[in-house]
Amino acid sequence: MNEQRIPRSWLMLALGTGGQTASTTALYGMPFLVPAFQRELGLSLAGAGVLVSCPVIGILLGLIGWGVVADRYGEQKALAVGLLAAAGVMAGAAVVHGVWVTGVLLVLAGAVGSSVHSASGRLVIGWFPPDRRGIAMGVRQASQPLGIAAAAAALPPVAHHAGLSAAFGLCAALCGAAGLAIALFAVDPPRPDRPAGGVRTPAPYRGGHLWRLHGAAAVLCVPQFVVTGFSLLFLTEARGWSPGAAGGVLAVANLAGAGVRLLAGWWSDRAGSRIRPMRLLAAATAANLVLLTAGAAWDSAFATAALLLASGLTVSTNGLHNTAVAEYAGPDWAGRALGVHGMGQHAAVVLVPPLAGALIADRGYTPVFALAALFPVLAVVLLPAADRAAYWPGPRAAGRTPPAEVPR
Incomplete structure (x- = not known):
């Protein structure tokens, strides 16, 4: 070492x-x-x-x-x-x-x-x-x-x-x-050496692996923006909280969301996979949003607990899909791949606040939470079946030939 x-x-x-x-x-x-x-x-x-x-x-x-x-x-x-x-x-x-x-x-x-x-x-x-x-x-x-x-x-x-x-x-x-x-x-990380006369690795967009990661990440951003964008209004308007109390609790919930990202990353390292934890967390997010929908429909205090849990679950996969994209794209393509990845996520949520706000004003919170629950289900479908071997072996493996593109 x-x-x-x-x-x-x-x-x-x-x-x-x-x-x-x-x-x-x-x-x-x-x-x-x-x-x-x-x-x-x-x-x-x-x-x-x-x-x-x-x-x-x-x-x-x-x-x-x-x-x-x-x-x-x-x-x-x-x-x-x-x-x-x-x-x-x-x-x-x-x-x-x-x-x-x-x-x-x-x-x-x-x-x-x-x-x-x-x-x-x-x-x-x-x-x-x-x-x-x-x-x-x-x-x-x-x-x-x-x-x-x-x-x-x-x-x-x-x-x-x-x-x-x-x-x-x-x-x-x-x-x-x-x-x-x-x-x-800052110092740029070491990159794997190429043999004399070697060429850059081929574009990683052959096949659908990266596109499926981009798509899954984009749809997972929708419930995240629904929850973060309207939590304060839900707690104050639907649950009768004061703005100060709601803001304080949501601040703590968002900081807890940072901890959830760390735990998800640790889990993926131990599991040797980014995809499997993402799939399970997306399924858990969908189940959580179904419970939030039921709580909102029945005007139950249970909705508050589900909303606070959603503040952490909806952001839990962010680090995983970014890691998976960069690892698969490799040192020659990771910057562009992460750019496409971020662009897809931002494009997916540009219209979420105005459309969700209009639906809440017309129909209330229940249909918005119900629609949000569909997106992590779609992410489960979009995610690749398995991780692929990384083209980026890491600093201690610099100089090695990138591994073949095969499932782990």
Whole structure:
């Protein structure tokens, strides 16, 4: 065992997770600035919602391009350039005024900041051997609920007391600090050596394995966004909780969701499989959402317990399918594959909030939860029958010939 690589791998994990957390706070924290958008920019709720969607649009535009950059030029360059560029764009948003220019800058921030979605996963996968990648990617994926929690805690009070410009400035500072740390300390993982005159591995999209992973991950995002997007409203409107109590409980539930991702990653490492735990967790999610539907239909307190459990289960597979995609695609293609993977997930959920909100307003929560329960069932069907051997053997196996593409 190369003893020097173990501490370096954890440093790379910390840097990748820090970059993902900073990007999440800045790009996914816009919902917490809706009151400031209305107050300072004079927007309606619908208009503020458009600004909230602007970074997501930018992410969709930038994911595959950043994957190409990470594959060709390395993870460190993609992460550092993307985060520092996002810091510059958010700093620009802090000093300009006007709805249109703010919207354009937020789209641009999403486009440049999306480098973390493609490159940070590569950085983690490349520095960890296969039997530790599940837990490592679970740590990396935990950065998303941590970033949302940071945005919820910091952005509203900053915007309330110091204005929208200060909130954008805080986002810029977080992205800048993460980008600078990566520029100074991140090191690209070793890649398996090729024989003299060797060529890049063939595109991993021959056959349906990756496409089925992309599809399963995309449909699993739908119940996740239904639960996270409407939990607060359900607890306050349907269950009669106070906003403060509901927010506090949901914050704890989201932090518990980060722990669930770690446990799922640990499980996949022990099982030597990403697909089997994903299939079982998707089935458990479907069963949980059926119970939530029944509780909502009968106006039972049981619905509250089911909702809080769903907060963890609906996010439990995030690290697993990202790991499976990167491992199968290998070091030559993982950046692009993760870009396509993230693009599919974002595209799948763009219309979830407005459509689910309209259905709740017209029919209540029961049909929304019932429809959400169908998507993890679809994921079980879409998932590949078995794991495939990875083209990315890990840092301790660098230099070995990639294994054949056969079921484990």
